[in-house]
Amino acid sequence: MKSLEEKLGYTFQDRGLLDNALTHSSCANESRGKLQSNERLEFLGDSILGMVVADHLYRNHPDLPEGELTRTRAALVCEESLVEVAQELGLGEYLRLGRGEESGGGRRRPSIQADAVEAVLAAVYLDGGIGSARKIIQKYILSREVAGLTKPRDYKTALQELVQRESGQVLQYRLTGQEGPDHDKRFFVEVDLNGAPLGAGTGRSKKEAEQMAAHAAIQALKKE
Incomplete structure (x- = not known):
């Protein structure tokens, strides 16, 4: 855990909060009540992340209309963005998973990694306050704005343009679950x-x- 704290740039006073943030529900369920999952922390972290990002954009971009602010925030806090943060931190190797989730490749599952990022942010907030959480969000998420990564990734439009190079092509998006x-x-x-x-x-x-499905489709077409 010390190596993760070094990556975060934050040392926990209550290490139990960090342990909780890294405990997936599959592990908590197998513990038969001895461990608590990170779901509550993830709920809190989602709100903290959204608030800090919204506050930053509002203060630093007085010229942007509400629609642009919303789209920029969405690009910064979407699952894909959080998975990239998790990979930078190597968060997957620290997760506490149940046996089934472990054998099923849970450490690499995007939703689990993204949830863990939010849970860790909440743990930092509870342990050290909003200032500590803000520093990590600035370092790993808001820095993407500076790098020009806040533009919404419109994969659906890109896919449409790609398949329309041939006439008669029909795309359809289906909610499967x-x-x-x-x-x-x-x-x-x-x-x-x-x-x-x-x-x-x-x-x-x-x-x-739908955007993620379009992204996967683009990658598939590029391989053909």
Whole structure:
């Protein structure tokens, strides 16, 4: 855990908060009540992240209209962005997973990694206050704005333009499932090209899942 604290640039006074943030529900369930999952921390972390990012954008971009602020915030806090943060931190190797989730590749599962980032941010907030959480968000998330990574990734438009190079091509997005409580829904979408599956994606909204499905489809077409 010390190596993770060094990456975060923050040392916990209560190490139990960090342990909790890294405990997936599969591990908590197997402990038969001895451990608490990181779901509550993830709920709190989602709000903290959204507030800090919104506050930053509002203060630093007085010229941007509400729509642009919303799209920029969404690009910074989406699952794909949080997974990139998790990978920078090497968060997967620190996760506490149940045996089934471990054998099923849970350490690399995007939704688990993204949730863990939010849970860690909440743990830092509870342990050291909003200033400490803000520093980490600035370092790992808001820095992407400076790098020009806040522009919404419109993979659906890119896919449409790609397939329209040939006439008669028909794209269709299908919601194939959803899971999780209301405050933490996961949507699963598949995109078909002329009736054949081309890509699948997940997201915290149907729109985000469609974007991820389009991204997967673009990658598939590039390999052909």
